[in-house]
Amino acid sequence: MLTELAQTLINGLLSGAQLAIPAIGFTTIYAVLRFPSFAVASHATIGAYAGFVANVWLGWPAGVALFAAFLVAGAFGVVTDELVLRRMRPAGPLTVAIGSAALTIVLENLVRFCFGNDQRGYDLPVLRDWRIGDLRLGPEQVEAAAAAALAMAVLFLFLAFTRTGKMMRAVADNPTLAGLKGIDANKVARLANFVGMGLAGFGGMLIGLDTAIDPLTGFRVVLSVFAAAVVGGLGSIPGAVLGAFVVGVGEEASVLVLDPSYRTAVGFVAILVVLTLRPRGLLGERAY
């Protein structure tokens, strides 16, 4: 029993690390632009495919491909926001949120149009798990968790110590005051989209490394990502990380008591419980 719990905890933490990156992207966009962008789903897919092109067609190693995934998804994020979502902003956050859901469908089908429905895989070997006593630990998952941790560290340094990072935090904290100080809201919006969607793409590739790349890669995790961001507190980056671990461990733990086919229910239940009992989530609504 103890082994089962320990294994569940390990599985949960590793899958939480994978969820954390797109969750951070989601919550960053929420923090600055004040709407839940469901387009993270398609940008995660775009990142996974960008990584595929970089790794399989161009022959680049995984690390470089991850960086490419970030850049391409980030670029798409900025372009689609400029062309599509920005125009809806005057109509309010609900409209933009709905627009982002429509956008994600269009982008997913654009990917499908270019690459087809078939599954793809990266040009990397699948490794057997490490065994520590009765516990299993996947080397690829540990690598993905390490990549996620690195991304989080870089993001932290960016937001805490660079001028642009501080600008983003200022707009997230108090847009009116930031505007008075002369910070260009549009510039920050573009930056937030670039970083947010870039992270979604980075996360999408991490998921693709572990599982499969197909047009539905991002869509499959969007509920868990949304749940992670809500549980942690929309707009809070540490909250998104914490929320991702909570949802990750929660989904794994649910397999112990429920049928594995009910795993998705964890995301739904988490959202319901948090929004009913503590709407600001675990770490509050404040941005980083």
Add this chain to the structure above:
Amino acid sequence: MAMARGALAQSGPIKIGTLTPLTGAGGSYGPPMVKAMRAVVDELNAAGGVLGRQIELVSEDDETNPDSGVRAARKLIDVDKVIAILGTWASAVTVAVAPLCWENKVMLFTVSGGDSITRLPHMGYIIRTQPDTNLQSKRVVEFMLSQGVKKVGYLSAQTPFAASTYDLQTKMLKDGGAEAVGNVIYDATKTSFRSEVDEALKAKPDALFLNSYAPDLQVLLRDLYRAGYDGKRYTLGYAANDKLLASVPQAVTEGLISYAPSPDLDSPAYKQVQAAVGPNPDPYSCQTHDHISLAVLAMAKAGAATSLGIHDDVRAIGDVAGVKVGSAAEGLKLLAAGKQIDYEGASGPCKFTAIGDIVNCKFRFDIVEKGAPKLLSLS
């Protein structure tokens, strides 16, 4: 609503609907299935159509999803007023669409394997060219037993046939001296199955039956490999398809055994499907080729381009005392001359029971070696 479809439209093209997965989990099969049907329709139209009218195919995408399937079927039935719907693939879609068809008296030809489908009260409006779970399970359990397995664990995607397949095979394994040691039903949309794999391996099976679709099979195979599982793995042919084998490392797929109903490789109809779709047509394209051929021949035999015509005569064109024909074009000529015909299609003899199931067909078993399937047995 109770009138035979098409009775009012005596001129103009005969409209037949196709409802296949152009996107979703079955997305790699829908397009070739439609291609195979179009090839037959084009050939027949060039020769003058049937009953003096041209045939028009109206194609819709069910997205491998029952909700989309129902919407598409509604459109085909209410807007396009088709007399038949051909090609539904996923069992969940067929189960959802079937009541619409029989209530509107529209013929439904399906390639889905879920047993419950033909047991629905369809009053003869469903024809299924895919062997049902009973026949499929019988053949695969025979094969597993012949390979000496003792304890078989099951991992199944959530589908209408997940539980029934397990129950059936449990009994068949028991009768053969082996045992089934548990069925883990998983949510096929998840990106990782570590916990499900852990649960399935708890009972230490020497063989696993993976009742999956291709996208989840890809993840499952990797997770089984990571977990260090080295026993036998059996799965469905449509899951372990060429695309999966190309995108998963060889070490992970080595030794995987897949089975599928086999088209009748020697039949003239099979050659026509090859001409339309490619040298290695999937079994579903062979079946949809037969769907359209059967529908057209039945209409011609009945003398009426209506759903009721197809309903009444789809078995009459398989008269074993008649002249063997391997194509709709050939059959139409003979029917026009007043002869009895015995249509044998690309998917098999196309003889149907009273509830619409095929009586028999061939099966093939393949093993994956170095990333490519190798035929183990075909009978």
